[in-house]
Each structure stands twice: as C-alpha cells, then as structure tokens.
Amino acid sequence: MSPILIAEQVLNGLQFGVMLFLMAAGLTLIFGVMGLINLAHGSLYMVGAFAAAAVAGATGSFLLALVAALAAAALAGALVELVVIRRLYNRDHLDQVLATFALILIFSEGTRWLFGSFPLYLDIPAWLSGPVTLPGGIQYPLYRLALIVLGLLVAVGLWLLISRTRIGIQIRAGENDREMIAALGVDISKLYTLVFALGAGLAGLAGALVGAIQSVQVGMGEPVLILAFVVIVIGGIGSIKGALIGAVLVGLTDTLGGIFLPELFKLFADPATATATGSAFASMAIYILMAAVLVWRPTGLFGART
C-alpha cells in the first residue's frame, strides 16, 4: 500500500469528519443550551439537500443552492421549534425522543410526497470539479478539498461566534443557568429559536454539500444523525471542541478501517473471505471506538465531569 493512497484516505476521512462536525455541532449546541435530544436533526439535513437540489435544478447555480439549503433548513428548524419543540423543553427525554421521531415520519413521508421516491442529483459545479495536485504528487478531488476547508472555516466561525460575540455569551450563559439570564432580561425563548435555527442551518448546509457527492434522497439524514450521536458521545455532550475532535476521529476511523481491516485479514485468510470479513468488521470500527471511549471516560473526551 503506497503512502499516496494512505494520504488520500486520510484526506477522505478528514472530509467525512468535517461534514459530521457540521451535524454534530448543531446537535450538541441544542442539547447543551436547551437540554433537548433532537432525532429530527437528520430531517433538517435532508431538507437542506432537497432545497439545494431543487434550486440548483431551477437556477443552475451551486452557490445559490447552498444559500437555499442553509435558509430552508434554518427556516424549517425555526418553524419546528416554534410549533413543536418548545413544548418539549420541560418534558423528559422519552417524550422528546417520541415527538422528534414523529417529526422524522412527517418530514420523510412529506418529502417523498413532494419529490417522489427517486433520488435527485446535485452536480458539483464546473469550477470545483476535477482533481488538484497536492504537494507530494497526490491527486485529490478539488471539491472534497473545498469541503474540508469550508468545514474548518465553519468550525472557526462557530468558535468565534460562541467565544467572541454577545450572542455567544448569551448561549454560554444559557447552558449554565437559564433562570439567571432570563432574569437579566435576555429573551430566552427567542434565544432558543435562534440556536435551534443555527443548528438546523448547519445541518442543512452539510446535507447540500454531501448531497453533491452522494445522491439526494429520503432517509439520507438518519444514518448521518446516528453517526453524529456517536461523535457527540465520544466528544462529550455540549462541547463544540469535543464535537470537532470526535468528528475527525470518527471520520478517520471509518475511512481507514474500511481500507486497512480487509488488508489485515488477508494476512491470515484467503482474499475473498478477508475482504468480506474485513469490511463487515470495518463497519463496526467506529462503534468499537465509541465503546472504548465509554469505558475510559463515560462522559466523553470533553464532557462535563459528574
């Protein structure tokens, strides 16, 4: 196995991880600030992808499609927060799980109703397609490289937002003591809607960006949602830094496991069996990583100690 192939796979893992971060950041913010577990976050990812595919189909512009994805998901998020989610803040986690599961059913079947069961395709724009040559002679798709850069930019932006702005101060205060900041005159329900819409927008953006590599279809959000949960469990609930590190760890483990485990099994089994067994175990690799972190630190790498 050549170093170039390995470098390529590391980049793939990084790209996957950065997209997972966009999902996990929203989830962990929403949980940290409102104490809400939101299963419908995957639906917002799907809404973003469909909005992007529809707008790209109508206008042909990829940038407009991204803006549409962000706006549609944030709008859907704000709407859902106003109508359903805000009734759930004082309920137990079971009610939150059930209500957001119901939202998944409504979103998924509603989208199938509107767009049909066939997958849509979102094309990579011409100015981002094709390979680039990186130092060391590695040929790598420009689009995937752009995803890595964009994801890292969003991470930096989010960090600046949370640590440097007035809204960020309110969000952090809301995580610690919601009665106190309400008493200080911050409109807490407006803040909650804002945080939810922000998380939703990030999910929608991720959906549109990934939709251009894969296909845009109903049910695309939930596998990513569950991976984002794994990321949060590893990184620690409520921690943006944890979400970033967890996401990159999961992305790398998944991608590299898929490459190396079959090779590893080839050392002591015939190639066909090794490939089958290796890829079966590779699909479990990230969950084994999660289990290992749980044994070591039950509240995740950066979670609050209890």
Place this chain on the structure above:
Amino acid sequence: MTREAAVNAVILLLLVAVPGWALYADEPFTITLATRAVIFALAAVGLNIALGLGGLVSLGHAVYFGLGGYAMGVLASHAQNYTPLMEWPFVIEGTKSMPVIWLTAIVVSAIAALLIGLLALRTSGVYFIMITLAFGQMIYFFAISWPAYGGEDGLSIYVRNGFPGLNTLVPIQFYGLCLALLLIVLLFSALLARSPFGLALNAARQVPHRVETVGLDPVRLKLVALVISGAITGLAGALFADLNRFVSPTMLSWQMSGEIMVFVIIGGVARLFGPVAGAVIFVLLEHLLGGISEYWQVFLGIVLLLIVLSGKGGVIGMLAGRGRAHD
C-alpha cells in the same frame, strides 16, 4: 375492578373474539393481521420492562428483535439445507423446532442485552439513548455487510417451523401459539413488577442514590431489567420471522427500534396492557391509513405527535385516567 382493569379485560376479549370471528367468517387475512399485532405487542411488553419499570429509554431494541429473527433464520436455513451450523469442536445441527428456536433467540438476545447494557449503563439519560441507538446501528451494518446469511437481502424460509402437536401453517393455530406466549409474558411481567426485584427496580428508577444507601446496586438492577427486556423482545423477533418466513436487516434497523417504542407510548408507558393496546392500534392504523394513502406515515406522525404533546399517558392513560402511571 378499577377502570384500568376493565380496559385491560376489553382488550383481552378483543384479542380472542376478533380472530374467532375471522375464523368463523373465513377471513384469514384478519388473523394474520392479529398475529402481527400480538407479536409486536410481545416485543413492546419486553421493552416496557426496561422503559416503564426501569426508566431505561432504550432506542436499540431492534437489536434483540432482529437477533431473535436471525436465530430463527440461521437455525431454520441450516435445517432446510441439511448443513450443520458448525462441526468443530462439536456438531451443531440446524432445527425446525420452534421451542428450540425460541430458547436460542432468548439466550442470544439476553447475551446481547448484557453486553450492550454493561457499556451503555456506564452512562445515563441522553447518553444512554444515543449509545443504545448507536449499538443498534452497529449490529445493523454488520448484518448488511456479513454475506454468510444473505447480507442485505436477508434469509427466506420455505416452510414455517413446527411446534409439537400443532400445525403452525394453519393461521389460527399459529395465532393461538403467539397469543399464549403473550399472555404468559404478560403474567410474568405483572408478577415481576410486584416482586421484590420489581419494587427495587422501581425505586432505582426514581431515587437511585437511596437504593444504593440500602445496599442495592441500582446499575445491576437496571442491567438485569435490560437483559430480561431484551430476551422477551428477542422471542418476539423469532415469532415475527416465523410469521413472515423471512428475516432481513430491516428487523435490526433503527426505525424498528423507534416503532417498538411507539407501540409502548401509544398504549401508555408502565401500564401492563399499554404495549398491547399500542401494538394493536399501530397495526390498525397501518392497515387503515395504508389503504387510504401511500404516505400514511405522515398521518401516523401527526397522531403520534398529538399523543405525546397531550401528555395524557397514552391510550390506556386516556381511558383509565389518573395521568401517568408513574413520576
């Protein structure tokens, strides 16, 4: 007789009368539908032990349901191909006998619940939900990518497995078998809730630190509850696979976990007959709404949302009153 007991009695009566009528009117499809409801009810009664009694929001019960299904699929496919499961260190043959399959399903699911519980119970609350969901997804992907037993396509069985003295191919006989198992498990569940273990578990849900003070280990109590719960859901999985004569990774999917939880919530958490009522209503909705629109799950979602937001404790809670059974 309390109102809840009266509601329960009506449900029980319906479970006997409706298939009886269907037999008389020669409507085998209704019997199959009822069998489906009874098997779902059994799976949900299993979840209700972890959820209602132990307060464990497990979003990964499809693991046990699916493992039960695969216990049936693997044993029966080896039996129909006349190949042994393993030859070394001792020979294990496949089987078409339901009791053996059930026992295997129960043991396999119990072991899975023990392993998942040991890890997941290191945490609580929302972490527990995410971790059970994640382990469910792990087993699901493993089943899809493991080619030996059909992978994504699943396993088909030509003839339903047998039970001594019965012809399980006759719908009403298979229904009777499933109903009998459901009643046995309901009785067990009622006795469990009143047993010293059930009382201690109830306490461990509400005030874990006090339970600890009197010398009981709340985590171990919850672990036992999860194992019992998983084993029952696994049994239901074996029956479900036998009903369809088919098992596939769909039984292991997270949607299945969500649906089993929906059965419990529609009916009412921690109510003895809650899961039964929930499963029956779900199968009815699926059948009736499914006949009206291809997109019936939109309406299911809305109904579910209204039930949760109303906060009345499911259908049994609405009929029998007294808000929630606990908390």
